[in-house]
Amino acid sequence: MMFALAMRSVRQRPGRFAATLLSAFLGATIVMTFNSMQDTAGARGVDAVSKDTLSSAAGVVGSYGTLLVFFAVASTLTVNVRQRSSEIELLRCSGATPSQIRRMVVGESVVVALVGALLAVVPSLLAGRMLLDLFKDSGQVADSVDHAFGPIALYSGFATTVVAAAGAAFLAVRRATVRRTRPRGKGRRFLVVAALVLGAVSVCSTFALSGTDEMLMAPPAYGSILLSVGFGLLAPGLLKALVGRLPLTGPSGYLAVRILRVQAARLSGVLVPLTLFTGMATATLYMQAVENDAIDAAGVPKSVDAKNLETLNLVIVGIIVVFSCIMLINSLYASTTYRRKEFGQQRLAGATPGQILHMIGLESLLLTVTGVAFGAVAALAGAVPFTMVRTDGVLPDQGLGIWLTIVAVAAAATFGTSLLTARRALKDSAVQAVSLAA
Amino acid sequence: MFRRTDRRTEGHGAGPAGMALRLVKVSKTYGSDDSAVRALDEVTFSLASGTFTAVMGPSGSGKSTLLQCAAGLDRPDSGIVTVDGAQMTGGTEAELTKFRRNRIGFIFQQYNLLDTLTVAQNTILPLKLARRRVNRERVRDTLTAVGLGNRLGHRPDQLSGGQRQRVAIARALVTEPSVIFADEPTGALDTRSARDVLLLLQEAVRVHGRTVVMVTHDPVAASYADSVLFLADGRLAGQMHQPTVDAVAERLVHLGDDVMARA
Numbered sequence: 001m002m003f004a005l006a007m008r009s010v011r012q013r014p015g016r017f018a019a020t021l022l023s024a025f026l027g028a029t030i031v032m033t034f035n036s037m038q039d040t041a042g043a044r045g046v047d048a049v050s051k052d053t054l055s056s057a058a059g060v061v062g063s064y065g066t067l068l069v070f071f072a073v074a075s076t077l078t079v080n081v082r083q084r085s086s087e088i089e090l091l092r093c094s095g096a097t098p099s100q101i102r103r104m105v106v107g108e109s110v111v112v113a114l115v116g117a118l119l120a121v122v123p124s125l126l127a128g129r130m131l132l133d134l135f136k137d138s139g140q141v142a143d144s145v146d147h148a149f150g151p152i153a154l155y156s157g158f159a160t161t162v163v164a165a166a167g168a169a170f171l172a173v174r175r176a177t178v179r180r181t182r183p184r185g186k187g188r189r190f191l192v193v194a195a196l197v198l199g200a201v202s203v204c205s206t207f208a209l210s211g212t213d214e215m216l217m218a219p220p221a222y223g224s225i226l227l228s229v230g231f232g233l234l235a236p237g238l239l240k241a242l243v244g245r246l247p248l249t250g251p252s253g254y255l256a257v258r259i260l261r262v263q264a265a266r267l268s269g270v271l272v273p274l275t276l277f278t279g280m281a282t283a284t285l286y287m288q289a290v291e292n293d294a295i296d297a298a299g300v301p302k303s304v305d306a307k308n309l310e311t312l313n314l315v316i317v318g319i320i321v322v323f324s325c326i327m328l329i330n331s332l333y334a335s336t337t338y339r340r341k342e343f344g345q346q347r348l349a350g351a352t353p354g355q356i357l358h359m360i361g362l363e364s365l366l367l368t369v370t371g372v373a374f375g376a377v378a379a380l381a382g383a384v385p386f387t388m389v390r391t392d393g394v395l396p397d398q399g400l401g402i403w404l405t406i407v408a409v410a411a412a413a414t415f416g417t418s419l420l421t422a423r424r425a426l427k428d429s430a431v432q433a434v435s436l437a438a
Numbered sequence: 439m440f441r442r443t444d445r446r447t448e449g450h451g452a453g454p455a456g457m458a459l460r461l462v463k464v465s466k467t468y469g470s471d472d473s474a475v476r477a478l479d480e481v482t483f484s485l486a487s488g489t490f491t492a493v494m495g496p497s498g499s500g501k502s503t504l505l506q507c508a509a510g511l512d513r514p515d516s517g518i519v520t521v522d523g524a525q526m527t528g529g530t531e532a533e534l535t536k537f538r539r540n541r542i543g544f545i546f547q548q549y550n551l552l553d554t555l556t557v558a559q560n561t562i563l564p565l566k567l568a569r570r571r572v573n574r575e576r577v578r579d580t581l582t583a584v585g586l587g588n589r590l591g592h593r594p595d596q597l598s599g600g601q602r603q604r605v606a607i608a609r610a611l612v613t614e615p616s617v618i619f620a621d622e623p624t625g626a627l628d629t630r631s632a633r634d635v636l637l638l639l640q641e642a643v644r645v646h647g648r649t650v651v652m653v654t655h656d657p658v659a660a661s662y663a664d665s666v667l668f669l670a671d672g673r674l675a676g677q678m679h680q681p682t683v684d685a686v687a688e689r690l691v692h693l694g695d696d697v698m699a700r701a
Contacts, residue, residue, distance in 0.1 A: 349563045
């Protein structure tokens with residue numbers, strides 16, 4: 001019964017699932033593309049060197065991918081469930097038990113994830129071939145090796161996406177259906193501590209490696225990801241504490257400060273992807289730049305190995321950038337749309353549309369500053385140990401150019417999405433806006 | 439406590455003296471062509487300042503449209519709306535908002551308080567948005583007068599429906615508007631809370647000299663007003679002074695009959 005309702009829900013309102021579908025699709029594509037290297041390596045007649053290259057590429061990006069798919073799907077689903085709180089409340093009032101509602105939402109998510117993974121099969125097949133050609137061109141893999149797209153790619157792609165979707169949906173809906181009897185935050189605190197501790201350990205383990213180690217970039221990069229997530233979860237609390245001291249005056253500032261102080265939950269949905277985006281992009285791009293300079297300094301031409309590492313790094317940065325941007329835009333879009341009623345109430349209390357846009361602009365500014373600041377700290381935490389081990393210096397000497405570009409992208413995504421969505425939300429009259437069911 | 443300041447009376451020379459609200463041939467049509475509904479059909483009336491008027495009529499008679507057009511929340515297709523001698527012009531939303539800020543207060547059935555703000559913050563919000571000076575003491579007095587002096591730091595979701603509506607009344611009073619529009623203010627309340635709210639509205643008129651226009655479908659609520667305007671099919675269908683519950687109820691029944699007979 002609940003599954004039928006889930007199917008109906010997906011069919012009737014496909015737009016609502018677009019963000020989840022996109023994350024599932026992209027996630028499955030990445031996981032399948034890289035895991036097809038595992039299939040390729042497993043075929044008969046592949047030499048040991050090729051096998052090694054292929055498996056390590058699959059291993060590194062595959063695990064990154066799994067982590068990101070989980071975060072992206074979880075973030076889009078959390079937003080989706082929060083948006084539908086009134087529908088869920090209605091179902092509960094019509095006699096649905098929490099477990100029935102859970103089955104419905106989990107069912108929906110699994111269906112969406114399956115569709116996303118299914119759509120990803122052909123693109124992954126093509127992307128896998130391109131990736132293999134890349135390896136062949138650089139001489140890392142023998143020309144005789146044929147691309148294989150087999151059980152490992154399919155299985156890992158479907159399993160990762162579906163398990164991530166089901167798990168994320170379960171957590172999101174449990175949060176929505178269980179009446180809050182104790183203050184939330186125990187699980188979150190654990191997550192923050194775990195992310196920060198593991199991140200710190202990962203960053204510190206950089207020092208255990210030698211400057212020429214091939215894997216030197218992995219521990220600080222992982223560390224930066226984990227620290228970014230931890231900081232992103234921690235940031236709303238700090239912003240909340242600091243925001244009252246900021247010299248924000250005027251009607252829009254007054255509203256922005258008061259609203260930011262109360263809505264911590266909404267903020268973490270935006271701050272996690274924002275810090276992750278800034279932290280990861282900054283860390284990887286600076287470490288790659290340091291690596292390039294170190295090779296140049298050594299006076300030897302770049303080896304194919306080094307070139308390959310660079311390609312792989314850029315691929316990873318690209319994946320992370322795309323994912324965090326989707327999460328960021330989705331969170332901002334959903335949370336701003338969700339505030340249509342609040343905007344209507346503010347207008348009825350005498351706010352002009354300009355004042356509301358001004359308020360959104362101030363909120364975006366505070367979010368961007370917080371996000372890029374924490375992202376920079378997470379990035380430095382990874383890039384500094386790397387630079388110290390790889391070269392004699394402490395700080396990468398590339399200057400602020402790369403970081404400023406990343407900040408510009410983050411600011412553009414945050415401001416653009418918030419302001420455009422808010423402007424759309426202001427199109428209805430204030431009376432219509434407040435009478436809409438949220 | 440809610441004495442009028444002179445600030446707003448300057449330069450509003452036009453219009454008859456003592457009229458808080460004046461509508462002249464106000465019309466509003468929704469939809470277009472064959473599906474068009476004429477919600478207001480050349481409605482003309484004026485309300486003296488310091489009066490409490492209820493607007494009643496069957497569902498679909500145009501009550502809500504009347505309130506929205508008169509309060510500057512919607513633009514009439516034609517006709518003139520004058521609040522406290524100043525004519526409302528159909529400009530941008532920002533212009534309409536600025537027009538409303540100092541002249542009009544609102545009370546809604548669903549309260550429309552901001553959940554993120556406390557009782558005190560909700561009350562002063564209109565002043566903050568209009569960049570007007572906030573007299574904290576008077577805000578506290580106003581909230582005490584509506585019985586919420588000890589709830590200043592609470593958020594709306596910690597209050598009962600009746601308490602929330604009383605916050606909304608305090609919010610409508612602090613800006614010292616010429617006219618307070620109340621849209622079914624007791625529609626979501628129990629009898630006792632409804633009575634408190636209606637008495638507060640009465641007090642706003644009697645004690646503080648405000649003008650209150652209240653849309654309602656409840657004859658009991660209407661009986662608290664000085665007079666009742668009846669609306670049917672977007673037109674005025676009569677007026678009743680010193681209304682009683684029974685008289686209003688009887689008139690409404692006949693109004694319904696008339697509409698049915700014409701349909």
